[in-house]
Amino acid sequence: MADVTITPRANGPLMVQGDFKIVDAQGNEYSVSGDVVTLCRCGESSEKPFCDGSHRPAGFEASSEAR
Numbered sequence: 001m002a003d004v005t006i007t008p009r010a011n012g013p014l015m016v017q018g019d020f021k022i023v024d025a026q027g028n029e030y031s032v033s034g035d036v037v038t039l040c041r042c043g044e045s046s047e048k049p050f051c052d053g054s055h056r057p058a059g060f061e062a063s064s065e066a067r
């Protein structure tokens with residue numbers, strides 16, 4: 001059983017749930033509270049790598065269904 005679940009939200013971010021840590025390119029850990037975060041996949045967030053809701057006014061569209 002996986003410890004982490006990553007769910008692409010319809011027309012939105014990647015929702016990460018579980019026991020995880022997020023690090024930058026140098027391996028420094030981001031401070032994250034709780035066991036759920038949303039990661040930007042539209043490229044518009046000013047809080048990258050986290051989603052700040054900018055995908056909505058940007059009109060980001062992406063499928064969220066597994067193929």
Ligand code: FES
Pocket residue numbers: 012013014039040041042043044045050051052053054055056
């Ligand atoms: S997915 Fe939400 S700001 Fe990019």
